Amino acid sequence: MKELVLRPLEQPACGLSAESISCDVFAGKSVEEIEALEVYSGNRRRRLGDFFSVSGEAGDTPGETRIVIEGDVPRTKWIGRGMSAGEILVKGSTGMYTGAWMRGGRILVQGSVDSFAGMMMSGGELEVQGDAGDYLGCAYRGEWRGMRGGSILVHGNAGTEAGHCLSGGRVTVMGRAESFAGVRMRSGLLVLGSAESRVGAQMTGGSIVVLSRTEMLPSFELVDRVSSPEIEGVSFEGVFEVYAGDLAERNPKGRVYLKVE
Amino acid sequence: MKLVLKNGYVYDPANGVNGEKMDIFIENGKIVEEVSGAKEIDCSGMLVMPGGVEIHSHIAGGKVNTARLMRPEDHLRNVAPRTSVTRSVCGYSTPSTFLTGYAYSKMGYTTAFTAALPPLMARHTHEELHDIPMLDKGALTVMGNNWLIMHYLSEGRIEHACAYAAWLLRATKGYAIKAVNPGGSEAWGWGRDVRSLDDRVPHFDITPREIIRGLMEINERLSLPHSVHLHPNNLGRVGNFTTTLETLELTRDVKPSRERQVLQLTHAQFHSYGGDSWRNFSSEAESIAKAVNSSDRLVLDMGQVVFGDTTTMTADGPMEYYLSSLTGLKWANKDIELETAPGVTPFVYSEKSPVSGVQWAIGLELALLVESPEKVMLTTDHPNGAPFFTYPKIVAWLMSAKSREEVLERLHRAAQKNTVLGSIDREYGWSEICWVTRTAQARSLGLESKGHLGVGADADVAVYRIDPESTDPARDYEAVERAFSATALTVKGGEVVVRDGEVVKVVSGRTLYVDAGVGEELEREVLKDVDYYFKRFYTVNLANYPVQEVYLTSPEAVKVDSGVR
């Protein structure tokens, strides 16, 4: 695997839209070509090289390419958009839409990610050592077929609506998720260290595991109590209350597991 | 403005021209006998046809925009930035107005009628039509569930109904009478539907049969350019072909007032279903085609299905509810006081689904089993069967049995078992394609200067980059699809607006509407009733209802003196 290093220079206040930071785009390109890639700072079309010093070497294919971002880029959006293979390591925090539409490969963010990380993801891995903003692993507006595959792991906390319309794959938030985690979820697995209110709202399928107690919506029904269950192919330790829901929906097949012991 | 299109292979079947190499002369927006000193464009080796005419497509108005508003996910498709000529665009099944104009124009279309205009929302429809560039436009005014129409008809006051319909066309700047699930959309005001021609409309002393017959009578007494444009009852229901056949029967005792049909069966595919459950869902295209073949008073448009993700939208509220309850997908409903009840829901036609497969076959069967191409119009009921972007594919299917076979093989077994498409070897020629994409539409609509290239016709011309002499469309169907996707040249009103598939000039087109005169005294009497309805039941004042001409781009009233007194 070849490594390409991006060292952030001054970052524009109006944000940077950098869809081109992806192993699929970098693969097979020289440093000069990568510096010349298009990014948008507001309405200005600029070069990637205007905002990053580029060094190293890209692989011939996405799978052979590893991108390292040396530092914080909290206003850089769209890192790894639609990526199919390869690796991105960010030694800091990133802006919105990190790993959106990602299909394969791996992104590791050592800091935090802003909202909409992993939106519409269908494969690959996104790992965040800090926190995530709102709409982690969500669907795009209006789309009912949300994240379909791959996995997201957040070590810290997440904002509202984590796993919105989740339709496959796995999202894990080791810390606390704000309200409406797993809203309108259809299938897949959402694991939360703890959850604020309204977990699983309007879910019709899939499983949510919360590793601590939380208030359930009135439209969920306690149906079982299990110990050390296997849920969507993953084993969990402890005793769980099992809730069925969201019974506000027609024929709901969703399950929420609350760890009680 | 003068122009000569030189040496193309011209197809103009209305004037008996079938692939002759000839020049088309254009001056002041019209086709002329001859011009001198004009700019010449070489069209040799290319196919030349009149500009395409769209007769039934949901491109503007309340429910189209509700669909846009409901489906941001649809607008991530077909995205393109502003250029020096065009506005930014987006959307697939619910494209933006600008994209609608550009995309039709790129396919060689120069005229388009939006399929349903609810009178109270007419201003909205015209605001959107205003923002659809490149095309001459018109709208079909829905009347099949209109309270005053139903009252007049149930009381047998046919002249009053005529005068009211004429007033409504003028007030809404509409072009023709459209009916959608007659009686059913009113029943939907109570969450109900009508399921047969003889069901009574709740609280109105009338049946769908009486409404349909009444509207045809109104239409012919007014002698309107187009016939009644009917979306019959029971759209999309298993076994609905019997309702459709009964409906077509009703044309027997209606005399046409002009040389055209008395009824357009629109999106016929959705009305040609056999079987008694979704499990034995089958095609009844043969029965419907037979009825059309044996009558000179009927035409149909296909309502073809193409596989993929689309949005359904009709003024058939109960149908959209029913469909959304099958899929569980989001659903919009928009009942309109005293008039109609549009609904919207997304739909995915899947090659793996037995039902979708049969639906796909039915549309093509209809087009291939109706003998005369003069009675068939290519539509997808955009975007109900598919977005209009798919027309080139359908052209290719009509021209090539092999291309149909290839699809059929991929589909669920039911598509072969429950249809006869596989056994039809008819393949359309270029003239037939010309009929079903423009000439038949222009005839049906009574647009005398469209759909052909005779002297005096509008200088709306499409030039496709395909050589009809050397191309065998049955084999080279992919080349056909490519050619029909992007013209070499689209000429609108005598100006080149598209060149090599790119919009080079934006024009705004005219808006056509019908102004049918009736006797003054009769009109006064009817206006009294209208006034009463507005005072009592509408929530806008009568004075604020009619659409002002400022909303129309180059308004053009088609005047008809009906003789109704």
Add this chain to the structure above:
Amino acid sequence: MRVTHRDVVCSFCGTLCDDIEVDVEDGRIAEVRHACRIGTTKFLSASRHEHRLLKPMVRENGRLKEVSLEEAVERAAEILAGAQRPLLYGWSSTSCEAQSVGIELAEVLGGVIDNTSTVCHGPSTIAVHEAGFISCTLGEVKNRADLVIYWGANPMHAHPRHLSRYSIYPRGYFRERGHQDRTLVVVDVRRTDTARLAQKFVRVQPGRDYELISALRAVVNGRKLPMDEVAGVSREDIEELAEMMKSCSFGVLFFGMGLTQSPGRHRNIDNAICLVRDLNTYTKFVIMPMRGHYNVVGFSEVLSWQAGFPFAVDFSKGYAWYNPGETTANDVLQRGECDAMLVVASDPVSNFPKPSVENMLKMPIVAIDVHPTPTTMVADVVIPAAIAGIEVEGTAYRMDVVPLRLRKVVEPPEGVLSDVEVLQRILERVKEIKG
């Protein structure tokens, strides 16, 4: 001489009453009939020029100074064309024609365009993306409704003629006895004036609407609630309300900012739309937002047909991109992304949260408005506009998306153009600058 204009549309609130009579004497509005108190005030104050902006102004050395229209347009165009991420905000209290020019301006500039729905019914629109929208025009309510629910809305104050024109009091085709044929239910956190008229008032705990809707849905769908109380409402009350909803013949749920701006926001509306969908299994039921500004709906409509999205559109790459949470005015402002603002017919300095306003104060602002406001006071360019619906014609969409033609009853103050013309001039100039 007195001239009476009839069938005038009141361009104040989303009720968009179109039965107003206005008497004009010597070019000034002398009397207004049929309008409510708020509407009447709007008409009458139009003619009192001391409350109007009358001259274009440009800030120089910290002071707003009167200039010619050409100078103001020039300065406005320079500011906007020079910006990397201009925000074009407002639009809800002007005509569709102005909105249309604004959208093209945003496209040419590569800016972000958003309207006030971002602080009122934006959540309703986001909910529509997910749940759909089961609605009707107001005449359907008038003619058919026998159950009318206002949830988190107080029309007695915000839409004074809503009850009398459309929902409760009018006699309809199937409701000949007017309010006697209808039941009014109000759900709110406190007993509002509207609630005092209601046959049934349901007091919901603040911020707990979502739970109440979920409970109602579960009951409507045949479940038994396992608890005695949800969101401060007893199980009996919930069951009674559910039964009322299922057994009416035409029900309507009007909702207001009590539902869109309380915790849950678009999720409350999503759930409420789903409740209405559930109810359609049993009867006829519809839902409608109580839109505030008179043409807030028009903006969503025009933007949707022109650019594909209903608000918060970002044209920075030349095409439309939409995602509330990123492209919404307050998000762009609070992240400090934008570097210039055009404000049309709106007063964000008074209405926006403090962090947004603080950032606004750091950037050049161009304001086009009818009256002086705190926003025009901090702006760098101020251009007066005529009042749509009083001094110029145009189009507006009622809360139920019925389009109406605004009328002109008096001339605008001398030298004052419509915002449509002002915007067109700015657009022309921006096009020249951008080449």
